[in-house]
Amino acid sequence: MNGKIAPGIRNLFSKKKAERELDDEMRFHLEMEIEKNLARGLSPEEARREALKSFGGVEKFKDEVRDQSVVRFLETVVQDLKYGLRALWKNPAFSVAAVMTLALGIGANTAIFSVVNGVLLQSLPYGGGERLVRLRMDAPAAHVEDAGFSPLEFADYKAQTRSFDSLVEYHSMWFVLLGRKEPERVQTGVVSADFFDTLGVRPLLGRTFRKGEDAHGAEPVLVLSYAYWMRAFGGDPKVVGRVFEMNDKSHTVVGVLPPIPGYPQENDIYMAVSACPFRSRPMTESNRRARMLQVFGRMKPGVSLAAATSDLTTVAGRLKNAYPDAYPQAGFNVAPLSLRVEMTRQARPTFLILLGTVGLVLLLACANVANLSLARLIRREREMALRSALGADRRRLARQLLTETTVLGLVGGLLGLVLARAGLHLLVAFATRFTPRATEIRIDGPVLIFTLAVSLGTGIALGLIPAVSRRRDLVTSLHEGGERASAGGGRHRVRNLLIVSQVAISFVLLIGAGLMVRTLWNLQQVDPGFQTEKVLTMRVDLNFSKYDTRDKRLAFHEQLLRRIQTEQGVVSAATSGTFPLNEGGPGNGNGQFEIEGQPAAEADLRLQADFQQVSADYFRTIQIPLMRGRTFSPADRVDRPLVALVNQTMARHYWPTEDPLGRRFSFDQKRTWVTIVGVVGDVRQYGLAAAPSDQIYLSLLQYPTLSSTFLIRTVSNPMSMEKLARDTVHGMDPDQPVDHFRTLEQVRSNSLASPRLTALLLALFAVLALVITATGITGVLAFSVSQRFQEFGIRMALGAAPGSVLRMVLSQGMSLVGVGLGLGLAVALLFARLLSGLLFGVRPTDPVTFASVALVLLGVAAAACFFPARRATGADPMHALRNR
Amino acid sequence: MADPKSDLLQGTLDVLILKTLSAAPMHGWGISQRIQQVSEDVLRVNQGSLYPALYRLESQGWIKSEWGVSENNRKAKFYELTRAGRRQLDTETESWERFSSAVARVLQTT
Numbered sequence: 006m007n008g009k010i011a012p013g014i015r016n017l018f019s020k021k022k023a024e025r026e027l028d029d030e031m032r033f034h035l036e037m038e039i040e041k042n043l044a045r046g047l048s049p050e051e052a053r054r055e056a057l058k059s060f061g062g063v064e065k066f067k068d069e070v071r072d073q074s075v076v077r078f079l080e081t082v083v084q085d086l087k088y089g090l091r092a093l094w095k096n097p098a099f100s101v102a103a104v105m106t107l108a109l110g111i112g113a114n115t116a117i118f119s120v121v122n123g124v125l126l127q128s129l130p131y132g133g134g135e136r137l138v139r140l141r142m143d144a145p146a147a148h149v150e151d152a153g154f155s156p157l158e159f160a161d162y163k164a165q166t167r168s169f170d171s172l173v174e175y176h177s178m179w180f181v182l183l184g185r186k187e188p189e190r191v192q193t194g195v196v197s198a199d200f201f202d203t204l205g206v207r208p209l210l211g212r213t214f215r216k217g218e219d220a221h222g223a224e225p226v227l228v229l230s231y232a233y234w235m236r237a238f239g240g241d242p243k244v245v246g247r248v249f250e251m252n253d254k255s256h257t258v259v260g261v262l263p264p265i266p267g268y269p270q271e272n273d274i275y276m277a278v279s280a281c282p283f284r285s286r287p288m289t290e291s292n293r294r295a296r297m298l299q300v301f302g303r304m305k306p307g308v309s310l311a312a313a314t315s316d317l318t319t320v321a322g323r324l325k326n327a328y329p330d331a332y333p334q335a336g337f338n339v340a341p342l343s344l345r346v347e348m349t350r351q352a353r354p355t356f357l358i359l360l361g362t363v364g365l366v367l368l369l370a371c372a373n374v375a376n377l378s379l380a381r382l383i384r385r386e387r388e389m390a391l392r393s394a395l396g397a398d399r400r401r402l403a404r405q406l407l408t409e410t411t412v413l414g415l416v417g418g419l420l421g422l423v424l425a426r427a428g429l430h431l432l433v434a435f436a437t438r439f440t441p442r443a444t445e446i447r448i449d450g451p452v453l454i455f456t457l458a459v460s461l462g463t464g465i466a467l468g469l470i471p472a473v474s475r476r477r478d479l480v481t482s483l484h485e486g487g488e489r490a491s492a493g494g495g496r497h498r499v500r501n502l503l504i505v506s507q508v509a510i511s512f513v514l515l516i517g518a519g520l521m522v523r524t525l526w527n528l529q530q531v532d533p534g535f536q537t538e539k540v541l542t543m544r545v546d547l548n549f550s551k552y553d554t555r556d557k558r559l560a561f562h563e564q565l566l567r568r569i570q571t572e573q574g575v576v577s578a579a580t581s582g583t584f585p586l587n588e589g590g591p592g593n594g595n596g597q598f599e600i601e602g603q604p605a606a607e608a609d610l611r612l613q614a615d616f617q618q619v620s621a622d623y624f625r626t627i628q629i630p631l632m633r634g635r636t637f638s639p640a641d642r643v644d645r646p647l648v649a650l651v652n653q654t655m656a657r658h659y660w661p662t663e664d665p666l667g668r669r670f671s672f673d674q675k676r677t678w679v680t681i682v683g684v685v686g687d688v689r690q691y692g693l694a695a696a697p698s699d700q701i702y703l704s705l706l707q708y709p710t711l712s713s714t715f716l717i718r719t720v721s722n723p724m725s726m727e728k729l730a731r732d733t734v735h736g737m738d739p740d741q742p743v744d745h746f747r748t749l750e751q752v753r754s755n756s757l758a759s760p761r762l763t764a765l766l767l768a769l770f771a772v773l774a775l776v777i778t779a780t781g782i783t784g785v786l787a788f789s790v791s792q793r794f795q796e797f798g799i800r801m802a803l804g805a806a807p808g809s810v811l812r813m814v815l816s817q818g819m820s821l822v823g824v825g826l827g828l829g830l831a832v833a834l835l836f837a838r839l840l841s842g843l844l845f846g847v848r849p850t851d852p853v854t855f856a857s858v859a860l861v862l863l864g865v866a867a868a869a870c871f872f873p874a875r876r877a878t879g880a881d882p883m884h885a886l887r888n889r
Numbered sequence: 890m891a892d893p894k895s896d897l898l899q900g901t902l903d904v905l906i907l908k909t910l911s912a913a914p915m916h917g918w919g920i921s922q923r924i925q926q927v928s929e930d931v932l933r934v935n936q937g938s939l940y941p942a943l944y945r946l947e948s949q950g951w952i953k954s955e956w957g958v959s960e961n962n963r964k965a966k967f968y969e970l971t972r973a974g975r976r977q978l979d980t981e982t983e984s985w986e987r988f989s990s991a992v993a994r995v996l997q998t999t
């Protein structure tokens with residue numbers, strides 16, 4: 006039984022042991038020879054000499070043995086390979102089907118793993134790595150979440166904490182860049198001089214900021230982001246050294262950053278703190294309550310998050326006691342959050358669910374290939390049994406099969422890699438919606454290793470499956486009718502098991518897809534509270550230095566509105582701070598206020614709501630219904646009484662039993678009072694899934710803003726207004742950028758992009774799974790029918806109706822499906838809650854979804870069973886009888 | 890190293906080893922001594938040929954080996970004939986007899 010393999014393998018894998026044994030054997034022989042010589046009467050030295058003489062060429066022999074074993078083993082491997090390739094070549098239907106199925110399964114896994122690796126597993130592309138944190142400040146008792154730091158606060162934390170190598174500040178604003186063909190609006194990150202050093206980012210070209218460049222009076226310099234450098238300058242290295250005008254100062258470009266994730270925002274350029282006019286004006290720098298900064302830091306090596314937290318808490322307490330006016334009663338909680346976690350928090354659940362999904366798809370694909378492979382083996386049962394009886398080593402045969410499947414796995418994996426590579430940019434586009442780290446997704450080392458491991462693992466697992474299934478004994482196999490014996494042999498059982506598991510997996514995947522589709526549907530049905538058709542939106546952000554007074558801003562807005570409103574095709578136009586569902590645009594203001602007659606008990610219980618500044622026609626333009634009172638009129642100007650509108654949620658919240666009209670509130674500590682003159686309908690401001698929050702609308706004429714959006718309701722196609730709007734704005738101020746043209750429809754559709762893409766992906770995989778399973782069922786049943794053809798013919802010859810044969814085959818197939826369905830049901834019920842983070846408006850165990858998926862699966866399975874069943878009824882009794 | 894008297898062809902050595910082991914399991918040295926003994930010192934097996942032959946026979950599955958203790962309490966590797974080996978011995982013996990009688994016939998004719 007040892008066969009050709011054993012000593013070869015033994016020598017290969019335990020070379021030392023084999024050599025030691027050889028030495029022992031030789032030594033024994035030598036000693037015996039010496040003893041013989043001693044017995045003959047030779048002296049010990051002569052005895053030894055004689056013995057050694059007759060013992061020629063031992064080393065040579067040892068070498069020969071060594072070489073032979075390795076050589077022989079390799080020879081057999083090469084032989085197996087050639088044999089396997091030939092077998093696959095001669096059977097193209099099987100080989101192509103198997104390779105394609107594996108390619109799809111492995112390719113999907115490679116693709117999703119590259120996403121998971123790039124975003125979740127890989128360490129940050131910053132040198133600071135795991136020690137990088139973002140500081141987060143909350144005052145939960147005062148309903149303040151994630152407050153910004155003021156410059157004074159930042160300076161205090163920087164000076165007084167001991168756990169950090171460095172702390173740096175960051176905020177992002179936009180400015181107008183002059184010096185290119187057109188004035189350009191650039192999103193600018195304003196940072197401390199050691200910002201990039203703290204993160205551990207080395208510049209691609211030139212340098213980043215030097216120490217002291219963020220102090221007052223320093224020469225303004227710029228660092229470009231990689232994306233902006235490529236987009237605006239085509240990657241021209243000569244951009245370093247160029248000078249641009251911004252905010253009435255000359256800025257020199259000193260460097261370009263490498264491609265790193267745009268966190269917290271995608272910034273086009275970066276400047277030092279002193280160059281930002283807003284940040285460095287005395288009013289901001291001396292106001293402890295000007296909370297505009299984000300703070301990042303790098304912890305000292307060996308400092309834990311807990312230690313840093315307590316350090317920060319100590320300082321926070323100290324500050325609160327020193328400056329009680331600037332802090333709520335209960336103080337602020339300040340804590341460091343790992344930067345890596347922050348950047349991937351949104352992405353984690355979705356990506357992990359996708360990984361689980363493609364893992365299941367791969368199992369499904371493997372089950373399919375295993376089924377095909379077993380079908381082949383069953384057909385070759387006789388041949389195998391014969392070869393085995395004639396002395397072929399069974400282990401060798403198994404090894405040949407293993408080689409075949411491993412080749413299949415590797416080829417499938419290679420093809421899958423190509424597929425994944427082809428779809429890479431789609432994947433990145435998908436991932437970008439969830440995390441800024443999407444740019445780090447690529448097919449690199451770890452992904453290749455993963456693909457190799459999966460391919461090998463799949464190939465080997467497939468090769469071992471026949472070994473697991475019991476074979477029928479030799480005699481039965483060799484017997485003429487042996488192949489046609491009833492479907493009960495070990496191999497058939499394994500095939501049935503595979504079908505059951507395929508059905509179960511398909512069910513689970515379909516449930517996931519079904520729940521996501523329902524979520525998408527629910528989201529689309531949500532009434533946003535306003536009309537999205539035929540409205541064009543655009544962003545018009547006024548230059549900070551040019552429009553520095555309220556009157557100038559007002560004049561601009563009024564003139565713009567007047568000009569647009571008189572145009573043909575315009576129903577109404579409005580200016581607003583922002584509009585609902587506007588992602589990536591200016592947000593609402595959020596502020597504290599107090600209601601007259603409802604005094605705030607303590608500082609930390611001050612009320613908060615969203616503020617939005619809008620022009621008079623805003624509500625008419627996007628059709629937010631007016632519930633009570635009136636909307637703004639052109640009469641609500643600066644010198645008139647201050648007025649405001651509230652939404653229904655806020656009205657119900659603070660005046661549940663009385664009429665809010667006429668009530669007054671103040672948001673500047675009772676210096677001025679604002680009167681409520683109307684109540685409007687709620688809108689979904691932050692997303693279709695988020696419930697409306699308290700909203701206060703102020704008149705733009707009384708509170709003119711810098712950054713605003715401009716909305717136009719048109720008679721026909723909104724996009725046709727784009728040129729007109731652009732020309733009008735430039736006609737008023739040629740340096741004023743106007744961009745981000747989108748229709749409200751597009752905005753709304755965009756807000757659904759994430760769930761839509763997720764649903765699409767899951768549905769894709771589920772349908773793929775269903776198709777694979779259906780073909781698997783058809784294949785197994787067809788095979789079984791072909792094996793039992795004779796039996797069916799005999800049955801019908803003996804008087805059985807074709808219908809009964811049909812029923813027999815159908816019930817055979819559907820009973821498998823039934824078991825699979827039950828298994829899938831149990832698994833789905835168990836694990837469905839993993840999806841709950843992604844769902845909206847539907848429970849993870851929603852009965853309607855489960856029932857409909859089950860019906861669909863049963864229907865498809867029945868159709869899959871039908872065709873082989875029908876074929877069974879075509880068995881000709883005469884033909885069957887004649888063929889014994 | 891090659892003594893004309895004991896220069897055995899590879900195939901012949903194989904069958905001699907098989908025959909020796911058909912009586913009882915034996916270690917390598919024992920096999921060489923026995924062959925020498927039984928052939929009345931005509932055939933002397935050289936270690937350089939013996940052990941390769943044993944290795945080859947083992948890898949073809951005709952003999953199998955096991956470590957044991959020799960008659961003078963030393964660790965030694967014992968070889969034993971397998972069933973396949975026994976069959977092979979019969980085949981080889983038969984063909985050897987046919988061969989040698991054919992050679993004898995040719996030599997007898999003058």
